[in-house]
Amino acid sequence: MPSLTHLALPLNPSLTGQFPSFILECHNLTYLDISQNGWNGTIPESFYSNLGKLEYLNLSNNGFGGKLSPNLSMLSNLKELPITSLEAFLDNLERVILLWTTSTFQTTVSQENCHLTYAVGAN
Structure with missing residues (x-):
């Protein structure tokens, strides 16, 4: 295939x-x-x-x-x-850094799903 x-x-x-x-x-x-x-x-x-x-x-x-x-x-x-x-x-996820130059990225990360303490988004 x-x-x-x-x-x-x-x-x-x-x-x-x-x-x-x-x-x-x-x-x-x-x-x-x-x-x-x-x-x-x-x-x-x-x-x-x-x-x-x-x-x-x-x-x-x-x-x-x-x-x-x-x-x-x-x-x-x-x-x-x-x-x-x-x-x-995602259990141990603490940081999310989203870096895209040609795409858009939209999402919601629930605090229930991970231990997120830091998030950055940039284009």
Whole structure:
């Protein structure tokens, strides 16, 4: 499926297990929504290098966990990332610094979801 650019598999709680490895082979994906499924475990590090064309990413309401990888910055084309996609990684979040020069970014980070004490936004 290397030519696939759009993959939407939301609302399928019967999809369970580790992160689906076939997605890592979809190097041309620009849109990925695998929200509200039964997947768990960690996001493989190769996810960030293999899917660098992503513009939209929604991983919310799954059982993913672990630490948020600094390689998230490799998704440099990302334009939309629902913050709930990161809820499993926010437990120890203390700082948010949003720096974009060509995109707008609007979100609400609930104090209930993290221990946020510092937030900066800039264009």
